[in-house]
Amino acid sequence: AQSVAQPEDQVNVAEGNPLTVKCTYSVSGNPYLFWYVQYPNRGLQFLLKYITGDNLVKGSYGFEAEFNKSQTSFHLKKPSALVSDSALYFCAVSYSGAGSYQLTFGKGTKLSVIP
Amino acid sequence: DAGVIQSPRHEVTEMGQEVTLRCKPISGHDYLFWYRQTMMRGLELLIYFNNNVPIDDSGMPEDRFSAKMPNASFSTLKIQPSEPRDSAVYFCASSLGAGGHNSPLHFGNGTRLTVT
Numbered sequence: 001a002q003s004v005a006q007p008e009d010q011v012n013v014a015e016g017n018p019l020t021v022k023c024t025y026s027v028s029g030n031p032y033l034f035w036y037v038q039y040p041n042r043g044l045q046f047l048l049k050y051i052t053g054d055n056l057v058k059g060s061y062g063f064e065a066e067f068n069k070s071q072t073s074f075h076l077k078k079p080s081a082l083v084s085d086s087a088l089y090f091c092a093v094s095y096s097g098a099g100s101y102q103l104t105f106g107k108g109t110k111l112s113v114i115p
Numbered sequence: 116d117a118g119v120i121q122s123p124r125h126e127v128t129e130m131g132q133e134v135t136l137r138c139k140p141i142s143g144h145d146y147l148f149w150y151r152q153t154m155m156r157g158l159e160l161l162i163y164f165n166n167n168v169p170i171d172d173s174g175m176p177e178d179r180f181s182a183k184m185p186n187a188s189f190s191t192l193k194i195q196p197s198e199p200r201d202s203a204v205y206f207c208a209s210s211l212g213a214g215g216h217n218s219p220l221h222f223g224n225g226t227r228l229t230v231t
Contacts, residue, residue: 032217043119043206043222044158051217090158094217101146101171101213103220105158 002027004093006106013081014114021076021109023091033074034092035065038108044090050074061085081113117141119223121207127229133195136226138207139188146213148220149182149192150206158206164190165213197230204228 004025013019025031032051036044048059055067065076076089091106120139128134140147149161162172167184175182179198184190194201204227208220 034219036220041224043208043224044220045222046219049217049219096217101148101160101163103160107157 002093002095002102002104004091004104004106006089006091006109008109009107010110010112012112012114015083016080019078019081019085019111019113021089021091021111023074023076023106024072025074025091025093026072027093027095029095031074032094032096033065033067034094034103035059035063035074035076036090036092036105038088038090040087047076047089081111083113083115086111086113119207119209119221121205121223121226123226124224125227125229127231128197129231130198131196132230133193134197134201134228134230136192136205136207136228138190138192138223140190140207140209141211141221142188144209144211144221145187146210146218147184147190148208148210149190150208150222152204152206152225153202161192194228197228199230202228202230 034049035047038044047063048057050057050067058064063078088108088110090108094103122137145166148163151159161174162182164184182192204225206222206225208222210218210220212218
């Protein structure tokens with residue numbers, strides 16, 4: 001079984017400040033980790049993924065995420081938040097060796113960037 | 116690329132009526148997924164197809180739900196009869212080569228279903 005946890009329902013950050021959205025996971029094999037963003041009345045959009053290699057992954061819109069195997073975490077970060085970053089963010093996990101498709105999403109974290 | 120196209124964007128219907136949601140995946144994608152999103156349960160995978168063949172429908176909540184993919188460019192999710200607890204946003208997503216579990220999904224903008 002696999003699971004993903006986003007411990008914060010909401011994160012507030014001032015515009016221009018760095019932001020972090022937290023994600024921890026549990027899988028029985030090597031993890032494949034994803035971040036998606038959802039704007040109001042829209043579908044989820046892919047931001048970035050970690051499959052293997054460098055633990056720091058860079059994605060769309062200036063976002064990056066750091067894979068930490070020992071802490072089973074994959075936190076999303078951005079050095080300087082924009083008001084337009086305000087949205088719902090989802091972490092998702094799958095794993096190598098899974099049989100049937102097994103992508104599991106977290107509950108989501110609402111990010112509010114305050115002008 | 117037009118992306119994944121879903122219709123209708125909004126559907127309001129009365130309990131007991133049949134509802135059909137439609138999806139056109141991105142051309143060339145070989146995987147298609149139907150998800151349901153609610154505040155209480157988050158995102159739930161209902162069913163997915165590979166090359167038009169249903170692979171796993173274990174997420175379909177009841178026999179009232181059915182999904183088809185008659186060809187590579189079209190899929191439907193049908194609820195018959197509909198109930199108020201089916202009210203949710205239904206998303207279709209497609210992917211190229213998701214069988215390796217490391218391909219990103221491309222989502223449509225969803226259908227907001229309200230059953231009264």
